[in-house]
Amino acid sequence: MLHIGEIPISLFNISSLRVISLLGNNLNGILPHETCNQLPQLKSFFLHNNYLEGTIPRSIGNCTSLQELYLYNNFFTGSLPMEIGHLNQLQILQMWNNNLSGPIPSKLFNISTLENLFLGQNSFSGMLPSNLGFGLPNLRVLRMYGNKFVGKIPNSISNASNLVAVSLSDNELSGIIPNSFGDLRFLNYLRLDSNNLTLMDDSLEINFLTSLTSCKHLTHLDVSENILLSKLPRSIGNLSLEYFWADSCGINGNIPLETGNMSNLIRLSLWDNDLNGSIPGSIKGLHKLQSLELGYNRLQGSMIDELCEIKSLSELYLISNKLFGVLPTCLGNMTSLRKLYLGSNRLTSSIPSSFWNLEDILEVNLSSNALIGNLPPEIKNLRAVILLDLSRNQISRNIPTAISFLTTLESFSLASNKLNGSIPKSLGEMLSLSFLDLSQNLLTGVIPKSLELLSDLKYINLSYNILQGEIPDGGPFKRFAAQSFMHNEALCGCHRLKVPPCDQHRKKSKTKMLLIISISLIIAVLGIIIVACTMLQMHKRKKVESPRERGLSTVGVPIRISYYELVQATNGFSETNLLGRGGFGSVYKGMLSIGKMIAVKVLDLTMEATSRSFDAECNAMRNLRHRNLVQIISSCSNPDFKSLVMEFMSNGSLEKWLYSNNNFLDFLQRLNIMIDVASALEYLHHGSSIPVVHCDLKPSNVLLDEAMIAHVSDFGISKLLDEGQSKTHTGTLATLGYVAPEYGSKGVISVKGDVYSYGIMLMELFTGKKPTNEMFSEELTLKTWISESMANSSMEVVDYNLDSQHGKEIYNILALALRCCEESPEARINMTDAATSLIKIKTSFIP
Numbered sequence: 001m002l003h004i005g006e007i008p009i010s011l012f013n014i015s016s017l018r019v020i021s022l023l024g025n026n027l028n029g030i031l032p033h034e035t036c037n038q039l040p041q042l043k044s045f046f047l048h049n050n051y052l053e054g055t056i057p058r059s060i061g062n063c064t065s066l067q068e069l070y071l072y073n074n075f076f077t078g079s080l081p082m083e084i085g086h087l088n089q090l091q092i093l094q095m096w097n098n099n100l101s102g103p104i105p106s107k108l109f110n111i112s113t114l115e116n117l118f119l120g121q122n123s124f125s126g127m128l129p130s131n132l133g134f135g136l137p138n139l140r141v142l143r144m145y146g147n148k149f150v151g152k153i154p155n156s157i158s159n160a161s162n163l164v165a166v167s168l169s170d171n172e173l174s175g176i177i178p179n180s181f182g183d184l185r186f187l188n189y190l191r192l193d194s195n196n197l198t199l200m201d202d203s204l205e206i207n208f209l210t211s212l213t214s215c216k217h218l219t220h221l222d223v224s225e226n227i228l229l230s231k232l233p234r235s236i237g238n239l240s241l242e243y244f245w246a247d248s249c250g251i252n253g254n255i256p257l258e259t260g261n262m263s264n265l266i267r268l269s270l271w272d273n274d275l276n277g278s279i280p281g282s283i284k285g286l287h288k289l290q291s292l293e294l295g296y297n298r299l300q301g302s303m304i305d306e307l308c309e310i311k312s313l314s315e316l317y318l319i320s321n322k323l324f325g326v327l328p329t330c331l332g333n334m335t336s337l338r339k340l341y342l343g344s345n346r347l348t349s350s351i352p353s354s355f356w357n358l359e360d361i362l363e364v365n366l367s368s369n370a371l372i373g374n375l376p377p378e379i380k381n382l383r384a385v386i387l388l389d390l391s392r393n394q395i396s397r398n399i400p401t402a403i404s405f406l407t408t409l410e411s412f413s414l415a416s417n418k419l420n421g422s423i424p425k426s427l428g429e430m431l432s433l434s435f436l437d438l439s440q441n442l443l444t445g446v447i448p449k450s451l452e453l454l455s456d457l458k459y460i461n462l463s464y465n466i467l468q469g470e471i472p473d474g475g476p477f478k479r480f481a482a483q484s485f486m487h488n489e490a491l492c493g494c495h496r497l498k499v500p501p502c503d504q505h506r507k508k509s510k511t512k513m514l515l516i517i518s519i520s521l522i523i524a525v526l527g528i529i530i531v532a533c534t535m536l537q538m539h540k541r542k543k544v545e546s547p548r549e550r551g552l553s554t555v556g557v558p559i560r561i562s563y564y565e566l567v568q569a570t571n572g573f574s575e576t577n578l579l580g581r582g583g584f585g586s587v588y589k590g591m592l593s594i595g596k597m598i599a600v601k602v603l604d605l606t607m608e609a610t611s612r613s614f615d616a617e618c619n620a621m622r623n624l625r626h627r628n629l630v631q632i633i634s635s636c637s638n639p640d641f642k643s644l645v646m647e648f649m650s651n652g653s654l655e656k657w658l659y660s661n662n663n664f665l666d667f668l669q670r671l672n673i674m675i676d677v678a679s680a681l682e683y684l685h686h687g688s689s690i691p692v693v694h695c696d697l698k699p700s701n702v703l704l705d706e707a708m709i710a711h712v713s714d715f716g717i718s719k720l721l722d723e724g725q726s727k728t729h730t731g732t733l734a735t736l737g738y739v740a741p742e743y744g745s746k747g748v749i750s751v752k753g754d755v756y757s758y759g760i761m762l763m764e765l766f767t768g769k770k771p772t773n774e775m776f777s778e779e780l781t782l783k784t785w786i787s788e789s790m791a792n793s794s795m796e797v798v799d800y801n802l803d804s805q806h807g808k809e810i811y812n813i814l815a816l817a818l819r820c821c822e823e824s825p826e827a828r829i830n831m832t833d834a835a836t837s838l839i840k841i842k843t844s845f846i847p
Contacts, residue, residue, distance in 0.1 A: 007031070007052075013038050021046040023070065030054030036063035044068040048094065051075060056100075061086035068092045072118070080105055087111065094118040096143065101125065110135035120145040120167065127151035128173075133159035145169040145191065152176070153197070158183035165189035169222065173197055177223070182211030193224040193245065213238040219264070224248055224271075237261035247271040247293075254278075255294075260285035269293035271317070276300060279318075284309040295319040295341060296836055303347070305330050312336055319365065320344040320839050322687075327371075332357045343367040343389065344839050356381045363387040367413070368675075368839070370394055370627055380405035391415040391437065392672070392709075394627075398422075399438075404429040411435040415461065416672070416707050419443060423462075428453045440464040440707040444489070447471055460484050461668075464708050467491055470502045483666045561634045561645055565592065566600055573602065579652075582700075582714070589648060597648035598633060605642065618644075624688055628680035630703055630713035649703035649711060658699055658765070667806045669708060670765045671813070671842055676710035677702055678835035681758060684712075685751040685831050693719045693749050697757035698738045699764065719749055737771030737782075742825060752825035758834065759783075759820025766810050766817075768799035783821050786814050809841050816841075 006029030007022065015038050027050040036042065036059045043065055053075040060069075061083025067090060076098040084093075085107020093108075096118050103126030104119070115138050124147040133139075133156040142160070145167045152175035153168065163184050173195040181190065190212075199208065210233050212218055218240060224247035232251060237258025243266055251273040260282025262268075268286070271293045278301030279294070286292075289310050299321040307316065308330035315338060324346040331337075332354025343365040350373030351366070359381055367389045374397035375390075382388070385406055396418040404426030406412075412433060419441040427433075428450025436454075439461040446469035447462060457476040463486045471477065471485055471493035482498040485491055492502040569590030570577045579587045585603040592598060618635060625631075634645045654673060657663045665673070677697075684692040694701075694715060701714040740756035742748040760771050763782050769775070771782040789797045790811065798810050816837050819829045829837075 005029070009034065012036070015040060017042055019044045019046075022050070023047065024049040026050065027052055031057050033057045033059060035059050036061070036066075039063055041065055046070045048072045048074070053077065055079075056081055056084075058083045060084055063087065064089070066090055067113075070094045072096045072098070074098055076100055079103070080108070082107065084108060085111065089113055091138075092116040096120040096122070098122055112137055114139055116141040118143045120147070122147055124148065125150070128154055130154045131156050133157045136160045137162070139163060140186075141165045143167040145171070147171050149173055153178055153192075155180045157181070161185070163187055164217075167191040168195070170194040177208040177226075179208055179211040181208065182214045184215060186217055187215045188217045189220040190218065191220070191222040192226065193222040193247075195226055197223070197226040197228075199228055199230050207233075209233055209239070210235040216240055219243065221245070224269075232256050232259070234258045240264055242266045242288075245269045246273070249273055251275060255280055255283075255299075257282045259283065263287060265289050267291040267293075270297070272296040274298060278302075279304055279307070281306045283307065286310055287312065289313055290336075291315040291317075293317040294321070296840065297321055298832060299323060302326070303328055303342075308334055310334075315339040317341045318345065319843075320836055322346060324348065327352055327355065327366075329354050331355050334358070335360065337361055339363040341365040343369070345369050347371060353378065358382060360384050365389040366393070368392040372396070374398070375400050375403075377402040379403060382406060383408070385409055386432075387411040389413045391417070393417055395419060399424055399443075401426045403427065406430060408432055410456075413437040414441065416440040416709055418707070422446070423448055423467075425450045427451060430454065431456070433457050435459045437461040438465070440709070442706070443467060445469070447485075447491075449474075451475070452477060463487050465489075471497055471499065483664075486664065561592070561636060563636055563638070563641060566590065566636060566643060566645070568593070569598060570600055573600075597650075599646045599648045601644040601646060603642045603644075605640070624684070624692065626680055626683045626687070628676045628709070628711055629683070630711040646713070647711075649713075650706045651704035651708060653700050654702040654704060654710065654765075655699035657704065658768070664801065665765075667802050667809070668842075670802075671809075671838065673702070673704070673708070673710040674762055674765060674813075675835060675838050675842065677712060677758065677761070678831055678838060680710075680712040681754055682831040682835050685754065691751055693751055694754050694757075695719060695743075695749055696735055696738075697754055697761060698735050699761060702761075740825070741823060750825060751831070752828045755820050755828045755831060755834070756825075758831070759817040759828075762813060762817035762820065766799060766802070766813055767797045768801065769797075783818070787818055790814060790818075809844065812841050813838070 005027065007027055009032050011020070012032060012035055017039055018041050020042065023046040030053060035057050042063045045066060045068065048070040051074065055078035056076055058081040060081060064086065066087050069090065069092065072094045078100065079102030080100060082105045085105050088111055090111050091113050092115060094116065099122065101123040104124055106129055109129050109132055112135060114136055117139060118141065120143045127150055132154045137160065139160045140162050142163060143165065149171040150173065153173060155178045157178065158180035161184065164186050165188060169191040174197065176199060177192065177197050181187065212221070213235055219242040221241055222245040224245045226249055229250040231253035232255065234256045236256060239262060241262060242264050247269055248271065251270065252275065254277035255275060257280045260280065263285060265286050266288055267290060275294070275297040276299065279299060281304055284306035287310065290312050291314060295317040296319065301323065302325035303323055305328050308328060313334060314336050319341040320343070322345065326349035327347060329352040332352060335358070337358055338361055340361060340363065344367065347369040349371065351371060353376065356376065356378035361382060362384055363386060365387070371393040373395060375395065377400045379400060380402040383405065386408055388409060391413040392415065394417065395414070398421035399414065399419060401424040403424060407430060409430055410432050412435065415437040420443065422445030423438065423443055425448040428448060431454060433454050434456045436457060436459065443465040445467065447467060449472050452472045452475035454476055460480055461484050463484060465488050467488040468490035471491055473494060482496065485497055485499065491499045493499050567573065569592050570588040573588055577588045577590060579589050579599060585601060588600045588602065590598050590600055630649065631647045632644055633647060636643045636645065657665050684694060694712065696714065701712065703711045703713050705711060738757040738760050740753040743753045760782065763786055764770060767786065769782060776782055786797050802810070816834060820834060822828045
């Protein structure tokens with residue numbers, strides 16, 4: 001029977017009571033001050049799972065026969081009365097999940113009969129007593145997590161030799177983790193996570209972990225979110241663990257081969273550390289492993305086939321590492337796999353056909369790699385999938401209509417690929433969809449009206465495609481904003497979506513169609529004439545052109561383009577083809593005879609520094625290959641002419657998008673762009689054979705392709721650091737506002753100078769203010785303006801064009817920018833960590 005209201009005082013006057021059990025009711029009010037004055041025989045007191053409040057009365061100490069006291073899941077406040085230490089027959093004390101505070105009475109730790117002490121999820125403070133364990137010979141369970149304890153864990157804890165479970169997580173404990181835990185022979189469960197614990201400074205191995213090899217019954221260990229800053233010892237292979245968490249600990253070095261000896265492991269999580277090297281093949285020895293979490297590290301090498309030999313593996317998280325090469329075909333044999341996260345690596349293959357055999361997989365994230373190929377009809381075999389993220393790859397061709405068979409799919413992203421064709425009408429049959437992102441592709445045709453049937457759809461992004469026709473206005477489309485559809489070919493619809501009305505649009509479309517047909521016929525005739533003339537000219541030129549006239553030195557790729565071809569492609573370097581002018585020359589767009597668009601950077605030979613700029617850019621780009629660097633197709637050089645031929649970026653520079661009234665970048669686009677730039681810089685600094693310092697990073701040197709993927713360009717003043725060098729000197733000036741202090745004052749350049757410029761760019765992108773804005777002076781800079789604003793928890797610095805719902809993420813981005821812009825180069829974050837941080841911010845708000 002459910003009891004409601006306060007506890008009647010008369011209950012505490014029945015002196016013969018041995019048990020009071022009022023658990024799981026709706027009792028409220030307080031415990032009377034007289035609670036234990038008349039209950040000398042009370043042995044068990046069950047008041048948990050109610051709504052009781054107020055303080056615990058001091059009279060509780062009068063229940064001297066009490067053996068079990070359960071007060072958890074209430075709203076008690078105040079401190080524990082000292083009198084609780086008088087309960088010298090107490091065996092079980094559970095007060096977790098209340099609002100209790102203050103220090104723990106020292107006498108409580110001298111109740112020798114105590115077996116279970118559970119005080120977690122309160123606000124207890126102070127230090128753990130140095131003699132902890134001496135007075136608790138029978139203690140088996142100690143759970144004090146979720147409080148505010150400070151200081152060290154005393155070595156004396158090992159004197160409570162019967163301990164089976166210890167949880168001190170989520171406190172403010174510091175100091176060295178004592179090796180005396182290894183003396184607890186019955187220990188089965190140990191949680192020390194979310195503290196400030198560390199190891200001896202001169203330790204090369206985690207001695208604490210080595211000590212635990214004596215604990216033969218230990219199955220659960222969590223040391224996550226401490227500051228261990230060490231390597232995993234080889235002795236880890238001797239642990240009998242089933243569950244091991246060591247996330248965000250600063251663990252570095254390789255994963256020891258001996259890890260493969262932990263044959264009882266069910267879950268291994270080393271998330272967000274500084275692990276490097278490759279995944280050891282010995283990992284195949286973890287036959288019982290169900291979850292492997294190695295995301296957000298610096299693991300390298302290829303994905304090893306040995307992972308496929310772990311037949312029980314259900315969850316595999318390798319997101320945000322530096323894995324490269326192909327996806328193993330054996331992935332299709334891992335029938336137990338339910339969650340696969342391989343995003344933000346450097347995988348370059350197509351998705352193996354065997355992969356589509358994973359009928360029971362639930363979540364797949366392969367985003368931010370360089371995967372190629374197309375999506376086959378066999379994708380329909382993923383019949384149970386809930387999340388499918390293939391964004392930011394190089395996947396091409398159509399979206400197969402068979403995608404509609406994924407009826408359980410809730411989150412689906414193919415953003416930033418090279419998909420073409422139309423959006424399948426069959427998407428309207430995927431009734432579970434709540435998140436759909438097809439942005440930044442080459443999709444054509446209309447938006448299917450069938451999508452109106454997706455009643456659970458909360459987010460859609462179809463921007464940056466070539467879509468046309470009417471935007472549906474029924475179902476979930478009533479709540480979508482203009483950002484979901486911007487930058488398409490010819491969409492129309494209601495006024496709030498910032499597109500033309502469809503009646504006006506249809507009239508224009510008919511006129512435009514007639515005009516297009518007429519122009520196409522004229523162009524076709526002219527094209528035939530031009531091709532014939534060009535072939536005749538090429539035939540003549542092959543006979544008479546000398547090597548000097550051709551004047552070519554290719555840059556990393558065997559494409560040869562003559563001066564004559566560049567003249568033809570750019571219409572004689574006409575003003576109508578001019579894209580812009582810079583410090584070392586001009587850039588023109590052009591169309592080669594083979595139909596390929598190019599950008600031609602022609603250097604101004606009247607400037608003394610031009611030749612050095614040309615050589616620097618050629619040297620820097622000769623052996624560099626990365627999806628976020630502008631590719632140099634070729635160069636053309638003779639005594640009177642020097643040029644670089646680059647891939648054409650149809651969306652122009654980032655600066656144009658930031659400061660043009662006709663363009664807009666939403667929050668996610670800005671974040672994606674800066675992730676792209678970070679990826680390029682990480683490659684330049686750490687991924688190439690010789691580190692490259694760009695030296696002039698700024699928005700005008702970041703170009704955007706048709707899918708709005710960012711490419712870093714203009715290496716005219718870049719520097720190659722010779723082997724062993726971490727910095728060098730230069731007399732070349734970079735752009736004011738973006739240049740690091742040590743560069744501007746002493747000419748010292750290093751990769752950390754690029755990090756500084758990157759931090760300034762981050763600030764600029766999310767505040768909409770250039771570092772050279774007139775509001776800034778010697779006293780107030782972009783950096784100090786942001787720093788002072790964040791100190792006051794003010795977000796007034798954020799670009800007013802950005803949605804306020806991303807305040808938390810923007811705060812974290814600006815905090816990262818400040819870390820990039822530390823005055824001392826040594827104090828600045830590196831680009832690997834910067835890229836990882838931004839990816840984390842992105843994954844925190846995107847499903």
